Amino acid sequence: QLQLQESGPGLVKPSETLSLTCTVSGGSISSDNFHWGWVRQPPGKGLEWIGNIYYSGSTYYNPSLKSRVTISIDTSKNHFSLKLSSVTAADTAVYYCARAPFVLYWYFDLWGRGTLVTVSS
Amino acid sequence: SSEVTQDPAVSVALGQTVRITCQGDSLRTYYASWYQQKPGQAPVLVIYAKNNRPSGIPDRFSGSSSGNTASLTITGAQAEDEADYYCNSRDSNGNLVIFGGGTKLTVL
Numbered sequence: 001q002l003q004l005q006e007s008g009p010g011l012v013k014p015s016e017t018l019s020l021t022c023t024v025s026g027g028s029i030s031s032d033n034f035h036w037g038w039v040r041q042p043p044g045k046g047l048e049w050i051g052n053i054y055y056s057g058s059t060y061y062n063p064s065l066k067s068r069v070t071i072s073i074d075t076s077k078n079h080f081s082l083k084l085s086s087v088t089a090a091d092t093a094v095y096y097c098a099r100a101p102f103v104l105y106w107y108f109d110l111w112g113r114g115t116l117v118t119v120s121s
Numbered sequence: 122s123s124e125v126t127q128d129p130a131v132s133v134a135l136g137q138t139v140r141i142t143c144q145g146d147s148l149r150t151y152y153a154s155w156y157q158q159k160p161g162q163a164p165v166l167v168i169y170a171k172n173n174r175p176s177g178i179p180d181r182f183s184g185s186s187s188g189n190t191a192s193l194t195i196t197g198a199q200a201e202d203e204a205d206y207y208c209n210s211r212d213s214n215g216n217l218v219i220f221g222g223g224t225k226l227t228v229l
Contacts (some may be wrong), residue, residue: 039220046222046223047158047207047220049220060218062217063217104211105169105210106210106211107154107209108166110166112163
């Protein structure tokens, strides 16, 4: 059974870069049937899409975050990563990685458990 | 438009039927999907592409769509259905994912 697991620092200082990795187990990240994405949720608030990546490296980003976001994929390690630069307190959130079937209607069918990242000095 | 909107809160009596709606221009082009999120947990997909249920989702959950509005219906709501529900769609203007603001469902 395929599983996703986020990992990375739980505390990041303002103006620094947030870096997270999502490790996929129980299946290959190189499947051409799926996108892989990041979604975040500030405490007490709703879901916000950050971006998706395809195994080929094609990326799609939320325009509101695009200038600060980089999503990459390493098929040899079966993981994909998120970098968010110049963070502020507003970037404090639970960050989820998720799988998105590569179909006309974009949705996420499998999610990691999420990891809380706090931006604070 | 890159927005889909949901009512912030809805309530339903135990065993009754409730409809949660999601509105937006993108829903004229792309079907919505729906997620259930309980406190402290990751979202769970309950309906995808208008009215398809993933394995393990009870058949009391169903989806529909008309014009710019998508709906999630729970027929015979149970206490365990109390949760936040989010819709999402693909933006009609590009390769973007959009989420609604979420609806808090209370089962009375």
